[in-house]
Amino acid sequence: MSLSHFRITRFQFARDRVIGDSQVRADDVNVAALELVSESGEVGLGFIQTLFNPLPDQQEIESVFEHEVWPSLKGNRAIALVHRVNRPRGGNQRAYSLPFHEAVQVALWDLAAKEAGLPLHVLLGSRRNRVKAYASGLDFHLDDDAFVSLFSHAASIGYSAFKIKVGHRDFDRDLRRLELLKTCVPAGSKVMIDPNEAWTSKEALTKLVAIREAGHDLLWVEDPILRHDHDGLRTLRHAVTWTQINSGEYLDLQGKRLLLEAHAADILNVHGQVTDVMRIGWLAAELGIPISIGNTFLEAGVHMAVALPEVEWLEYSFQNFDHLVEQPIEIRDGYAYAPDRPGHGLVLSEKARGEWSRPRRLARSELGAAPENPRLPAK
Structure with missing residues (x-):
């Protein structure tokens, strides 16, 4: 089924430890969930992530996505879009204003696999x-x-x-x-x-x-x-x-x-x-x-x-x-x-959407305690 609409949910929270390397350092998470929804109601999920600076407010992310990305997706089927080859010429060869590239690919492949009834792998x-x-x-x-x-x-x-x-x-x-x-x-x-x-x-x-x-x-x-x-x-x-x-x-x-x-x-x-x-x-x-x-x-x-x-x-x-x-x-x-669930097997948590969504950009001092990391020992 063709893509009918999209949802974006902005998240911002503290990391449970400082991460980084010889060039970068980060102690907070700035990410937004991108959900591409087909006419059948199936959802493809990807994540928009920045490491160095907070994402803008959710309304701004949605506006940029709607103008820069959505026109090339709307009304198309995910399985066709994942295989599309574009001609990188002139002004068409440019990055999006926000880091949508990976999120779009992951969401489209998730949706394509779900509509085929197969795990993505x-x-x-x-x-x-x-x-x-x-x-x-x-x-x-x-x-x-x-x-x-x-x-x-x-x-x-x-x-x-x-x-x-x-x-x-x-x-x-x-x-x-x-x-x-x-x-x-x-x-x-x-x-x-x-x-x-x-x-x-x-x-x-x-x-x-x-x-x-x-x-x-x-x-x-x-x-x-x-x-x-x-x-x-x-x-x-x-x-x-x-x-x-x-x-x-x-x-x-x-x-x-x-x-x-x-x-x-x-x-x-x-x-x-x-x-x-x-x-x-x-x-x-x-x-x-x-x-x-x-x-x-x-x-x-x-x-x-x-x-x-x-x-x-x-x-x-x-x-x-x-x-x-x-x-x-x-x-x-x-x-x-690799999960045997349809798509990539990751579904956005409604609990997280309720508890951790941050539609407006917060200062680092406003983030509070980090969410629990179940894969590490409790501090």
Whole structure:
């Protein structure tokens, strides 16, 4: 059935911990639920998220969406829109005024799968229903005690792979964090590091050698240098034969394609834009390049993870979003499980809509206590 109308619900609340990396820091959540509704009453759900600044008031979000996005969706069927190919020419090649891109793709695919009566991962061609998950701390701004507590908990509930943030101005602090991680996770665990482009190419080589000489084995280093430095990334690939270069997180679809064509990554990092991920995933499979699924909102990326043959890992970061939906994605014993419910399986919680919606932008001081995070120990 054709799309008939949309709903947007704005949320804003405190995080249960400060998250971030060598470049960013955030202690609140700014997100809006986008619901695309068909004539049959089926609903496709996606989330509009900003990390750095609060979203404008809900009325403004709705107005921008109605003028910039809705005309291309209204009256069309979701299954047709997810496969539509546009010509990126001239003024048509531009970003929306607000970050709608991922939310629209996720909502359309959710709705298309529901109307087909299939779980999204089945519609995408999955041959399995689970993928290995690694525990990612987003831990750069945590003190050592909080760092140890987070990763100790992750290890206690079955994770066997862990990614920490590095790229501190004091390299000794990065080395200390790696040593601390050893104290709280099982011997033989997989370890990844992420400097978030904090290093230059030569600096990255020097530091990766130092990390190895300090006795730390790495499964991969993620975004060690600038995203467009294909020559530097390619040099690192050939120089650090004992680990892998994971890159692509910050690149759009075209940028990811250019990264692959430059042979500048051992592993391609993708996120939550379903159509884009499937297209670049097919290309990566042609080239034999593995894919990792980075953080996706409420772990919706598990559907793409189990549908793409090159994906071995999905990132999980213990963020307190679960209260927004009726039933979160199941993660246990170090695996994320794709639900067998129609669509992506995430339905906006009416309780959350009532208790946590914030139609008007609030100051950080007005947010109050963070919602409970059931996947972390109570504080």
